[in-house]
Amino acid sequence: MSYWTGIATQVGIYLIAVLGLSVLCGFTGMFSMGHAGFMAIGAYTSALLSIHLSMPIWVSVLCGTLLATLIGTLVSLPTLKLRDDYFLIVTLGVGEGIRLVIQNLADLTGGARGLTSIPGGVTIWGVLVIAVLAVVFIKLFLSTKFGRNCIAVREEELAAKSVGINIFRYKLLAMVISCALCGLAGGLLAHYLNYLTPTLFNMTKSEELIIPVILGGRGSLTGTIVAGLLLLPLPELLRFGSAQEWRMVIYGLLVVLVITFRPSGLMGNKELTLQNLKKFLAGFFLKNRGQAPDGKGDSV
């Protein structure tokens, strides 16, 4: 596999995890700093099942996905009724906790030295198909009452309750979907890389997964995807030497820029459609000729 195909495959895998986070953070409004941990559960479960039980990888990936979902959901249960900032803190702790457990179960997981000789079989085409299916799934989900209710929870909790939405249930649903997609991505990663180390799933990774959601615009699926495609290759491209340290500086800078100039993210909650693109371009050119595109320009 060539260098570029490799990068594309990894970007596709991480994008699947980012899509899961877009349901949780972008659409339901709950911020998590621990989802790399749920990816780790998917990855190690799938790797170990295929190594020790010689399961076909699609079965082991499925098992990893299920276990990541189960654990993610169970640990979040007690926090879903608390305020969102508690949820953030708990996910942070859980994510790091999972990594430490994996690191310390050295007999089983290879510990800090890593787990090697994981059966391969994940190809760029497989990843592409699954990523597209994930996008389609979320798109369909968002236009059902289940997706709309999640968005209502993000927008205004008391109003959501007052139209009969059980907040707890929809936060749980968002958690299930996000953990499942992260677990799935983890499993794919294991069988693509053929090795795993706990550092693949540290807190920095959790940040890398959530940044495209914030930068792309909360509540914009296309914005998240575009931001993901731009940002996810960075860890690989800037892999060597001091570039690694610069990466976090670049991320920080981007976040500051976006929050300063476009607090609602690149796309706000708009989707990238032909129609919106035309509107934007029309607005852009009109503005350059000194006219306000939407009548909201400076009034004298």
Added chain:
Amino acid sequence: MSGQQAYALEITDVCKNFSGIQASKDINIRVKEGEIYGIIGPNGAGKTTLFNLITGVYAPTSGSIRFLGTEIAGKPTHEISQMGIARTFQNIRLFGDLTVYQNVLTAYQHNLTYSFLDGILRTKKFRQQEKKAEEVCLDVLRRIGLYDLRDQHASKLPYGQQRRLEIVRAIVTGAKLLLLDEPAAGMNEEESLELSQIIKDIRKDYHVTIVIIDHHMDVIMDVCEQITVINFGEMLTTGTAEEIQSNQAVIDAYLGVNDDAED
């Protein structure tokens, strides 16, 4: 007690204490089915608190709240909503980032019974229910005069229209009891006149019982069959518009305060 079913809402000996403040004290209110009922009182009298008690935002310290004969005091807000009570908020709480139409469609959710899988697989059940939802939502928007604004961002609407959207959102839940918290706030005379008509139409078209809190006496006196006056958390009196207007205690406690406020 006989004839329970004739009441949409029965509030009996309800008290609510917030650390130190007695926001509601021995409240007794009976709202008949199909009635439009007014609650008035000076600022801080405990009117909104009453709505919060009915909708489960707070549990009463003591007392009973019955909706169509069923005890609801202390139940969670979403369950009370599902039973058929909807409200609007004094300090507007729309789904601000969504369009007018999306706000309304979201609020219709309890009437959609399809499963998660139905939704993802776009089954016939899903398609039929979503089509019905669209029809109902657009129809209510049309009747309340927000149809032309349906694609606007809710947060960008003028104040008065936002209050109307809150009413539409409450209606489409399919509620049998609507609680409107200061629907005329910030409206001029003409707009509040229009609102009075809308409220009467809503009762007729949707066969609902309505409880209104407002400071606009013209609206309250025009639409309400019964009015309760609250002051410092306590009920001052209950009666028809004429009875309230001629009650000396009310004139002293409430209308006096109101006149001062308008200076």
